[in-house]
Amino acid sequence: MHQEFLMGNAAIARGAIAAGLNLVCGYPGTPSTEVLETAAKVNDGNLYVEWSVNEKAALELGAGAAYCGARSMVTMKQVGLNVASDPLMSLAYIGVKGGMVILVADDPGPISSQTEQDTRSFAAYSKLPCFDPSSVQEAYDMIGDAFAYSERYHTPVLFRPTTRVCHGYASVTVKDEDEFQHNQPEGFVKDSSKWVIFPRLSYQAHISIEARNVELQHEFSQYPHNVLTPEKETGCKKGIVSHGISETYVQEALAGKDAPRLLKIATPFPFPEELAVEFLEGLDEVLCIEELDPVIERELTYLCGKHHLHVNIRGKLTHDVKNAGENTCASVAENIADFLDWERPAQASLDPPPALPVRPPVLCAGCPHRASFYAVKQAMKGKKAVFCGDIGCYTLGNAMPLDMVDTCLCMGAGVNITQGIGKIEPDTTCFAFVGDSTFFASAITGAVNAVYNQAEMTLVILDNSTTAMTGHQPHPGTGRTMMGQVVEKVSIEAVLKGVGVKTVETVNPLHLEEAIETVKRVAAEPGVKAIIFKSPCAVLIKPEQPAVIDPEKCTQCKRCIKQLGCPGIVLQDGKVTIEQSLCTGCGLCTQVCPFHAISTGGAN
Amino acid sequence: MQTNILICGVGGQGIVLTSKLIAATAMANSIPVMSAETIGMAQKGGSVFSFLRLGDNLHCPMFPEKSADIIIGFEPAEAVRMLPYLKDGGSMVLNTHPIMPVTAALSGSDYTGREMVQYLKQHVQHLMTVDGDAACKALGSPKVLNMIMLGLAIRQNVIPFSIDEIEATMKATVKPQFVDLNSKALRYE
Numbered sequence: 001m002h003q004e005f006l007m008g009n010a011a012i013a014r015g016a017i018a019a020g021l022n023l024v025c026g027y028p029g030t031p032s033t034e035v036l037e038t039a040a041k042v043n044d045g046n047l048y049v050e051w052s053v054n055e056k057a058a059l060e061l062g063a064g065a066a067y068c069g070a071r072s073m074v075t076m077k078q079v080g081l082n083v084a085s086d087p088l089m090s091l092a093y094i095g096v097k098g099g100m101v102i103l104v105a106d107d108p109g110p111i112s113s114q115t116e117q118d119t120r121s122f123a124a125y126s127k128l129p130c131f132d133p134s135s136v137q138e139a140y141d142m143i144g145d146a147f148a149y150s151e152r153y154h155t156p157v158l159f160r161p162t163t164r165v166c167h168g169y170a171s172v173t174v175k176d177e178d179e180f181q182h183n184q185p186e187g188f189v190k191d192s193s194k195w196v197i198f199p200r201l202s203y204q205a206h207i208s209i210e211a212r213n214v215e216l217q218h219e220f221s222q223y224p225h226n227v228l229t230p231e232k233e234t235g236c237k238k239g240i241v242s243h244g245i246s247e248t249y250v251q252e253a254l255a256g257k258d259a260p261r262l263l264k265i266a267t268p269f270p271f272p273e274e275l276a277v278e279f280l281e282g283l284d285e286v287l288c289i290e291e292l293d294p295v296i297e298r299e300l301t302y303l304c305g306k307h308h309l310h311v312n313i314r315g316k317l318t319h320d321v322k323n324a325g326e327n328t329c330a331s332v333a334e335n336i337a338d339f340l341d342w343e344r345p346a347q348a349s350l351d352p353p354p355a356l357p358v359r360p361p362v363l364c365a366g367c368p369h370r371a372s373f374y375a376v377k378q379a380m381k382g383k384k385a386v387f388c389g390d391i392g393c394y395t396l397g398n399a400m401p402l403d404m405v406d407t408c409l410c411m412g413a414g415v416n417i418t419q420g421i422g423k424i425e426p427d428t429t430c431f432a433f434v435g436d437s438t439f440f441a442s443a444i445t446g447a448v449n450a451v452y453n454q455a456e457m458t459l460v461i462l463d464n465s466t467t468a469m470t471g472h473q474p475h476p477g478t479g480r481t482m483m484g485q486v487v488e489k490v491s492i493e494a495v496l497k498g499v500g501v502k503t504v505e506t507v508n509p510l511h512l513e514e515a516i517e518t519v520k521r522v523a524a525e526p527g528v529k530a531i532i533f534k535s536p537c538a539v540l541i542k543p544e545q546p547a548v549i550d551p552e553k554c555t556q557c558k559r560c561i562k563q564l565g566c567p568g569i570v571l572q573d574g575k576v577t578i579e580q581s582l583c584t585g586c587g588l589c590t591q592v593c594p595f596h597a598i599s600t601g602g603a604n
Numbered sequence: 605m606q607t608n609i610l611i612c613g614v615g616g617q618g619i620v621l622t623s624k625l626i627a628a629t630a631m632a633n634s635i636p637v638m639s640a641e642t643i644g645m646a647q648k649g650g651s652v653f654s655f656l657r658l659g660d661n662l663h664c665p666m667f668p669e670k671s672a673d674i675i676i677g678f679e680p681a682e683a684v685r686m687l688p689y690l691k692d693g694g695s696m697v698l699n700t701h702p703i704m705p706v707t708a709a710l711s712g713s714d715y716t717g718r719e720m721v722q723y724l725k726q727h728v729q730h731l732m733t734v735d736g737d738a739a740c741k742a743l744g745s746p747k748v749l750n751m752i753m754l755g756l757a758i759r760q761n762v763i764p765f766s767i768d769e770i771e772a773t774m775k776a777t778v779k780p781q782f783v784d785l786n787s788k789a790l791r792y793e
Contacts, residue, residue, distance in 0.1 A: 005627050005637060135664075136638075168665040169639040171631055248664035255661070329668040348669045348688035350727060354719040356681050357705040359614065359651050365706075401710065558709075567649055567706030581746075582649075582706075 004174050008136045008165045009034035011172055012103065014042065015143035018175045020183035022070035022098070023048040025058040027441065028470035029077030030112040031166040032105035036075045037471075040482045049482040051473050054411070054441040055080035059087045059102065066096035066156070067195060069186040071147055075103045078117050078160075079410065083442070085122075090197055091156055092126045093205040098185060099147035100156040102128075105166050108291040108326040114391075114410060116324060118292035119160040123269040127209050129216055130158040130269045133225075134247040136170035142225055142266065144181075153212055162291060164245040164326075213270040221275040225266035228279050233258040237284035238340060241265065241296055242332075246289050249332035253345075260340065271299045280304065280311050287339040288315030291327050314339070363396045365568030366543065366584030368535035369462050371509035373397045373404040374564065374588070375533075376431060376460065378512075379519035385429040386421050388414035390443070392435040393469045394462050401565045405433070412442030419446075419455040429523055430457040437467035437475040439492060444499070450528045451500040458523050459501070459530040461492055464537040472540060496530045503529035510535055512591040544585030545601025547578050553597035560589045560598065606659035607763060608667045612686045613678025614703045615650045618750030621777075622676065623654040625754065629765050629773045630658050640665035649706040651682055658764065674762040676753050678736070679703050680720035687727060696728045697756045699736035699749065732756055739792055743785065751789035758790075767791060 052058035062074035107113040123130030133139040239261040263279040288297035297315035389405030398405035414432040422430040467473040474480040476490035568583035630637040641654040677683025702717025
């Protein structure tokens with residue numbers, strides 16, 4: 001044992017490796033990404049690591065490995081589980097041989113997600129055991145338990161930290177290498193009565209799953225990370241139950257005070273019934289402090305009915321705790337104060353400060369997506385057109401002054417949404433924008449759908465040769481793998497032509513005139529056609545010399561600022577200026593200036 | 605004994621590394637440490653903050669308002685934004701050099717930072733200011749702002765380490781050719 005300062009996600013990866021992990025795969029997504037990245041970084045060559053094309057592919061790959069007796073882990077964010085839910089629901093019936101942990105990071109807030117869905121609810125729906133760590137140390141310790149339970153019960157298990165655990169850092173006690181477990185997979189043993197899903201098998205499996213989950217309810221009542229803490233002051237008839245990071249806020253709020261009876265739930269499903277009943281007995285009132293769904297609150301309400309306990313269960317359903325967004329130290333301290341009739345902790349009472357500048361996320365200076373959006377915007381000027389966006393950095397194309405994202409729903413949705421709009425509004429020119437990584441993850445089927453069903457649309461691929469939003473992970477189009485191999489790139493153009501898109505034109509969006517002409521020409525063609533805007537992510541390339549403004553020629557018309565909204569063009573003492581520290585010399589503004597007042601150093 | 609530290613500023617100023625250096629020094633001194641920072645949509649130019657806690661019986665990496673023993677403010681408006689977290693009588697080290705929001709040109713914002721510094725002077729009991737831009741120029745590198753800020757923060761005697769201890773961690777972290785420069789920055793007054 002020794003101490004290290006680790007991020008929660010790193011602790012999860014390290015804990016899994018210490019538990020004998022053989023294979024890890026996943027799809028990037030905040031706040032889960034660093035789990036797989038850490039595993040790749042510390043890989044001594046004995047671990048297979050891959051970024052799969054999407055979460056469904058990853059989960060199926062992980063299942064195959066676990067069928068062989070390998071210990072496998074699949075990583076994703078909560079909305080990724082929606083993509084992987086088809087194999088997940090069936091795999092719950094089939095089961096596994098080696099330990100298999102599906103790591104799903106939830107994002108209360110949401111801070112960087114489309115939904116506030118709760119994987120604990122998904123656990124109950126899929127009937128799979130779920131582990132919910134509340135700290136970085138617990139994440140390290142519990143990931144090993146998750147593998148052990150998975151293997152003992154031959155079932156995949158869910159492991160669901162939330163953002164604050166994933167991205168929190170702490171000094172944690174970790175195992176030395178000689179304490180690591182090692183798992184030698186036996187290999188795949190053929191048995192079609194076990195590995196081939198049929199209605200009869202599913203019926204039998206359903207019976208076993210229900211029996212197993214009852215057993216796990218007993219088992220989890222003894223699980224050391226489910227903790228019942230007796231009240232400090234005898235006679236107090238109130239109790240507080242919590243989970244995850246919120247539980248640490250409860251501890252924080254009660255530090256040094258007469259705490260009531262407390263319960264921490266680290267295994268929300270199957271719910272540790274005996275422990276919960278022991279907690280409830282003798283209490284009048286219980287406050288449930290949860291993030292996302294009122295999972296514990298519903299369980300306790302149910303248990304009170306089942307066991308005829310007269311306990312008033314309060315929480316989100318009774319509007320005592322907010323039902324959306326993240327909890328904070330402060331919000332939990334207030335919830336507890338209100339519940340226990342304590343005075344609320346003092347908030348800062350400062351004079352109102354001067355108006356604070358807002359710093360919204362924007363496309364970076366030199367981002368090629370800005371040029372792509374601008375080219376389409378110019379080409380479609382005065383025409384009735386719709387621009388369906390997708391998930392990635394380029395969602396930021398919705399901001400003024402570009403204003404080029406009319407819809408955004410989920411991974412790969414834009415290509416299909418634009419078809420739907422086109423079927424109802426045939427006079428609208430329909431565009432879908434999708435990044436290269438999202439294209440491979442989930443837009444190829446949409447392209448096939450468009451071709452087959454005679455859609456009228458232009459698919460615009462914003463190809464910056466990386467998965468930029470989540471921190472530049474490789475994907476099939478990059479020619480690199482997480483095992484360090486250089487492999488043949490999957491060509492987006494070849495894929496599109498292969499599925500029947502007749503016109504596929506590739507153009508550098510930073511060559512503005514050519515880009516605009518290409519859009520005009522391609523959009524006017526009938527049927528499904530595609531434009532690949534190819535230019536690398538500005539963060540990954542060595543910047544060129546910053547642009548220069550000729551003060552003789554600049555009339556201060558501010559067209560560059562108003563048209564592009566590039567952070568690299570600023571006003572200094574009222575004058576248009578290039579911010580030297582940000583400008584990458586991409587040259588887009590030089591092509592927008594009507595007075596040719598801006599030039600790039602390299603060009604002259 | 606616990607010490608709560610809040611470091612705030614704008615993406616790209618070296619806040620995360622500052623936080624890591626303090627944490628690593630705590631580890632070297634066998635002091636338990638927890639931290640949390642903004643990650644996610646915040647790219648270049650976004651508000652960044654890092655909560656850092658040192659000491660025993662830590663439960664969570666974040667702390668509520670009025671709990672920070674010291675705020676290390678890398679940017680005036682960001683320091684004002686996080687001021688509610690400062691304890692009554694807490695300390696602040698402030699870089700007075702403002703960073704314009706990347707959208708300032710578009711929105712026509714007239715932010716100068718001066719009104720923020722004024723506000724902080726009125727509301728912070730122990731305020732130590734430095735023009736980080738001028739200090740970096742004096743030291744000959746725009747990349748040492750975080751060491752200047754960290755050195756000033758250590759000298760407020762709130763964080764339980766000496767400059768020498770921080771320096772030892774820094775030496776193990778930065779490339780050898782930058783050690784002298786960073787040592788100077790840590791001792792900049």
